Amino acid sequence: MSKLYIxxxxxxxxxxxxxxxxxxxxxxxxxxxxxxxxxxxRSVLERIEARGxxxxxxxxxxxxxxxxxVELLEWMETTEAFGNTKKALLTGQxxxxxxxxxxxxxxxxxxxxxxxxxxxxxxxxxxxxxxxxLESGKNPLPYMSMLNAExxxxxxxxxxxxxxx
Amino acid sequence: xxTRQTDLQTEIVGKLLEELPETGRSILSFRxxxxxVAEGQPNxxxxxxxxxxxxxxxxxQDDFLVEADAFGPGSILGLTSFWTRRRxxxxxxxxxxxxxxxxxxxxxxKLVRDHPEFRDxxxxxxxxxxxxxxxxxxxxxxxxSRLERQLxxxxxxxxxxxxxxxxxxxxxxxxxxLATMGQLLAGIxxxxxxxxxxxxxxxxxxxxMLLQMVDAASNEDDQVMIREGLACPFWSSxxxxxxMEKLELKMPDTPRSLLRRLAQLSDKAQKLxxxxxxxxxxxxxxxxxxxxxxxxxxxxxxxxxIESIVRGLKNYGRSVSTNWSDANLVDGIKDxxxxxxxxxxxxxxxxxxxxxxxxxxxxGEMNQVxxxxxxxxxxxxxxxxxxxxxxxxxxxxxxxxxxxxxxxIEESKLKTVFQPNYTTKNQSGSFGLGLGLSISHDIxxxxxxxxxxxxSKDLGGALFEVKxxxx
Numbered sequence: 001m002s003k004l005y006i007x008x009x010x011x012x013x014x015x016x017x018x019x020x021x022x023x024x025x026x027x028x029x030x031x032x033x034x035x036x037x038x039x040x041x042r043s044v045l046e047r048i049e050a051r052g053x054x055x056x057x058x059x060x061x062x063x064x065x066x067x068x069x070v071e072l073l074e075w076m077e078t079t080e081a082f083g084n085t086k087k088a089l090l091t092g093q094x095x096x097x098x099x100x101x102x103x104x105x106x107x108x109x110x111x112x113x114x115x116x117x118x119x120x121x122x123x124x125x126x127x128x129x130x131x132x133x134l135e136s137g138k139n140p141l142p143y144m145s146m147l148n149a150e151x152x153x154x155x156x157x158x159x160x161x162x163x164x165x
Numbered sequence: 166x167x168t169r170q171t172d173l174q175t176e177i178v179g180k181l182l183e184e185l186p187e188t189g190r191s192i193l194s195f196r197x198x199x200x201x202v203a204e205g206q207p208n209x210x211x212x213x214x215x216x217x218x219x220x221x222x223x224x225x226q227d228d229f230l231v232e233a234d235a236f237g238p239g240s241i242l243g244l245t246s247f248w249t250r251r252r253x254x255x256x257x258x259x260x261x262x263x264x265x266x267x268x269x270x271x272x273x274x275k276l277v278r279d280h281p282e283f284r285d286x287x288x289x290x291x292x293x294x295x296x297x298x299x300x301x302x303x304x305x306x307x308x309x310s311r312l313e314r315q316l317x318x319x320x321x322x323x324x325x326x327x328x329x330x331x332x333x334x335x336x337x338x339x340x341x342x343l344a345t346m347g348q349l350l351a352g353i354x355x356x357x358x359x360x361x362x363x364x365x366x367x368x369x370x371x372x373x374m375l376l377q378m379v380d381a382a383s384n385e386d387d388q389v390m391i392r393e394g395l396a397c398p399f400w401s402s403x404x405x406x407x408x409m410e411k412l413e414l415k416m417p418d419t420p421r422s423l424l425r426r427l428a429q430l431s432d433k434a435q436k437l438x439x440x441x442x443x444x445x446x447x448x449x450x451x452x453x454x455x456x457x458x459x460x461x462x463x464x465x466x467x468x469x470x471i472e473s474i475v476r477g478l479k480n481y482g483r484s485v486s487t488n489w490s491d492a493n494l495v496d497g498i499k500d501x502x503x504x505x506x507x508x509x510x511x512x513x514x515x516x517x518x519x520x521x522x523x524x525x526x527x528x529g530e531m532n533q534v535x536x537x538x539x540x541x542x543x544x545x546x547x548x549x550x551x552x553x554x555x556x557x558x559x560x561x562x563x564x565x566x567x568x569x570x571x572x573x574i575e576e577s578k579l580k581t582v583f584q585p586n587y588t589t590k591n592q593s594g595s596f597g598l599g600l601g602l603s604i605s606h607d608i609x610x611x612x613x614x615x616x617x618x619x620x621s622k623d624l625g626g627a628l629f630e631v632k633x634x635x636x
Contacts, residue, residue, distance in 0.1 A: 011510075013399045014467055017459075020425075027422035036402045044406075065510055066549050093507065 004056040004132070004143070005048055006125065007033045008090070009041045009072065011064040015114075019059065019090065022118050023125060029146040030056060030129060038067035042075075049081045056132040057125060059112070062091040062098055070098050073106035084136065086128035088112060090121075127151070174239020177290050178215050181266065181283070193267050195219075195259035201242055204256040208246035210269045213290070214238055217263030223255040234301060235260070241294045247273075332585050335600055343533060350482030350504070354475045361475060365468040372461050379454075386437060390451050393434040394458015400429065416442075426452050429459070477503025484529035492528040494521055494563065494633075495556055501535040502554075509539070511548040517555035521563050522635055530608045534616075537601035538567045538629050545571030551624050562614075563633045571626035579618045609633070 006023055010016040013036070020034040033048070035041040041060075048055055058076070062069040069089060076082040087106055089099070092114035102108040109131075110124055130148040133140050140152045193212070195201055201219055202208055214236055221234035233255060236242060242265065246253045268276070276283045372395065379391050400408065408428035413419065419427075427435060434455055441447040481500040495518050502509060542552045550570035557564050574582060583606040602618075609616045614633035621628035 013401075014463055014470075016402065017399070017463065024422055024425055027425060028420045031421050032425070034402045034405065040402060063507070063511060065513065068511070068548070 001142070003051075003053040004030050004129075005033055005053060006030045006057050006059075006129070007035065007041060007044070007055055008059045009035050009038065009064070009069065010061040010090070011036055012061075015061070019121070022121050023059070025122055026125065026129070026146050029143055037064060038069070038072040041072060045076075045082060054136075055082055055085045057086045057088065057128045059088050059090040059121075059125070062089055062102075063093050068098070070102045070106060073102055073108065077106045084132070086110070086132050088124065088128060090114065090116060174237075174290065174293055177286055177293070178213060178239050178266070181213065181286055181290075191267050193265045195263045195265070197259055197261050199259045200256055201259055201263070201265065202246070202253050202257040204253050206253050207250075208243045208253050210243070210267050211247050211273055212242040213266040213268070214240045214242055215264050215266055218260040219257050219263055220260050221255050222258050234298070239290070239293070240297075241290060244291070244294060332600070336604060339600055339604065347482040347484070347529070350478045352482075354479035354482060357471065357475050358479070361468055361471045365465070365472060368461060368464045368468055372465070375457070375461065386451065387454050389437055390434060390454040391458045393431045393437075394455035395462050397429065397431060397455070397459045397462055405429070426456070430455060474503055474506075481532055484532050489525055489527050491523045491525050492531075493523050494526070494528075494531060494565065495519075497528050497532045498535050498554060498556070498565070501532050501539065505536065505539055505543075508543055509552070512543065512546060513549065513551040515551055515553040517553065517557075519555075519557050521556055521558060524563060524633060524635060526612055526633070527608075531612070534605040534608050534631065535565075535567070537605045538631075541601060542567060542569035542571065542627065545569060545573075546626060547571070550626075553621075553624060558635070559632075561635050563635060565631040565633075566628060567631075568621035568624045568628045569626040570621075570624040573620055573626045574618055576620075582618050583616070 006026060008016065008019045008023055010019060016034055016036055020032065023032050026032065033044050035044055041058075045055060058073070060069040060072060069091065073087045073089075076085055076087065086109045087102075088110035089102060089108060090112045099108075099111065102111075109128060112121065112124060126146065126148050129143070129146060130140075130151050133143050133147060134152065134155050140147060140156070144152065192215075195217075201212060204223070215238055217238070219236045219240070219242060220232050221236070223231050223233050225231055236257070242257050243253065245251070247270070277287070376391065379387050405425075405428055409421075409424050412424050412427055416424075427438070430438065430452075438448065438451050441451060477500045480496070481504045484497065484500070498518065502514075539552070539554075546552060546569045551568075552570070553566070553568045555564075555566040555568075583602050585600055585603040606616055609631055612633055614631060616629065616631050619628045619630065620626075
């Protein structure tokens, strides 16, 4: 079974360490990759793709040396393997223009403003993971412990997989 | 009026008074301001001014009274209207107490016909009057031409003054903006500084207390773990990944969450925890102690970083209003970098900052120069390209170079860029008045230095070189 990854990208080591610590919560079901630049993210993404694994969710800073977060997300949107990845910006300073660009061209799914709270980050990640699993048509059961149970149950009811009788 | 002519006219008038038969003339007196000949009226007498002065008054299109000519004794008043039988062209007023010899048309005709000596005298007087008027006209035209030239000069001067005034106003606005920003920065920095100071001291104290507590109440392993955690290296994301992969090879089937926490450990801590890996309770306890150390380290580093950012902002803000002092330019450049960091981090910033001797300068103004040059460099350069700042000492000068990999400056414009209002940007820029380089140029000159623009050989874009003498 292919693995579903979570990735976070931030150029500031202290910030990356903190995001990594928070998102590691999902690790035993959704392995985590922490990267410090867009180019590092791309090379890790290539390896994920090469192994036949998938990236379910990415949390990405915007302002970074070199390629910006929005540019990375745009590239992912046009890349077949990561077009369906749930994309979130985790940033303190994406201006209106960059955000519009991200929504229009990268199909941005979520925007979290820094400083973030662990609770908010985890619930967002849980929702995005749930969406990804459901939309990809995978069997949600192996991932259930880390998903939004209510949403999964509702979706299964709607699809007729489970009935109340 | 030509005195010789006046004398001549007075003489003629004297003769006239002698020669004229009593019946042929009447003497009229006028008070100051009284009208002698009225504009628009018919005039059937010839008036010869014998005493006092009169003036020719004409209203222009805007109803503004112009005194067009002045008459002295011997002048004929109403000459043209009498001679051409047209209505009076311009009013003549008595300037003071005047007396005129008045000759009516029938009397004039009779005198001309019967008295050849009168005819000769009056002819002389006519010619003398007309020539005086002609001279006056030519002189007026010459004067007018001079005045027009003067007016044009004054107009040009005024235009230049207006331009300078606009420039000065813009400079003042710019200065005011900077001063306001400086006050804001210093104010905000001060506000943040207090809580951050408290935070930093608390973290430090808490760290000491924690160590005391662990040393007093826990075993040696815990004491090592907490210290290792506090000193935990900042693994790069690549190092961390490699460490995780190495651990995974060594201990396959270990959950990734555990691998990640183990990868974070220093080598010494990894070795220490190895015997306890099988015992979940002891393993978790040791990892928790280590992580506690990491959190303290993180809090300390974050607070220290805020403190240094705040210090940079505060220095930059305060320097806006400072006076001349012995200062280190590199410190000022670093403060400027702190203020611009948010934008600068999108570029490949190369710093070749050599320590410099202190120089007497207005640090705030010098920071304004670095800010202008760096903002220009960023505006001209695509994100991700290089911007380089170098400082060095050459002979007896400090040399600061700011280079970029942007579009550069056309060779023909390398000198004009320092003129006021030179701008390639629209008003959306943070300053956008086209004064940045002009102000920078003035500041550097005031410091006895020089600034020049060129093409950066290494980076391909613009190069600005600031040279300041070391006293």
